[in-house]
Amino acid sequence: MEEKACCCSEHKIRMESEKKDLLNRLNRIEGQIRGIRKMVENDIYCVDILTQVSAAGCALNSFTKELLAEHIRTCVTEDIREGRTEKVDELVKTLQKLMR
Numbered sequence: 001m002e003e004k005a006c007c008c009s010e011h012k013i014r015m016e017s018e019k020k021d022l023l024n025r026l027n028r029i030e031g032q033i034r035g036i037r038k039m040v041e042n043d044i045y046c047v048d049i050l051t052q053v054s055a056a057g058c059a060l061n062s063f064t065k066e067l068l069a070e071h072i073r074t075c076v077t078e079d080i081r082e083g084r085t086e087k088v089d090e091l092v093k094t095l096q097k098l099m100r
Helices: 016-041 046-081 086-098
Strands: 006-008 011-013
Antiparallel strands (some): 006 011
16 A cells, blocks of 8 residues: 555645654754754864754755655645645745745
């Protein structure tokens, strides 16, 4: 049986594989943030901390891109096929916020 995602209004039922991937990414990012906190607590050199902050930022950006791509593939596409274009306006507003 094929897994299928459902995006209904303000709720999204994710496929287990998608959910697992997103949660794994978030767990890694959370670990990076905890590592940065320990670096600050242990008075690690600023440049070394900044390097780790940059890596965490890249990981978060990667998470954002993956989530956005999946949103477009499922929620936005599904609504357009069904003649509802509100999701396009919502997507535009979201992209504007992300690009600040």
